[in-house]
Amino acid sequence: MQDTTTVDRLRTVLADVVYPAAKDQLTDHASRNNGDEDTVHALRSIPDGVYGSFDEVLDSVAIDQSRDA
Structure with missing residues (x-):
């Protein structure tokens, strides 16, 4: 399961x-901001690279539309 x-x-x-x-900066930031385990793992699953905006992160991360916030 992803x-x-x-x-x-x-x-x-x-x-x-x-x-x-960069991906590592995003995952570190999420961890420091008390991101839940699923969110941190989802960020670790995105391709390596540099993301120019939140929207670029959204395009790469697995979003579960059926879950509530």
Whole structure:
């Protein structure tokens, strides 16, 4: 099963990220901001690279539309 998260959870843990940001920066930031395990794992599953915006992260992370925030 693939690790998934919600847009709201991602928005919360990445709220103050300064873009562009590398994958490692995003996962570290989510961990430091008390991101839940699913959200941190979902970020670890995105391709390596530098993300220029929150929308670029959203395009790469697995979002579970059926879950509540």
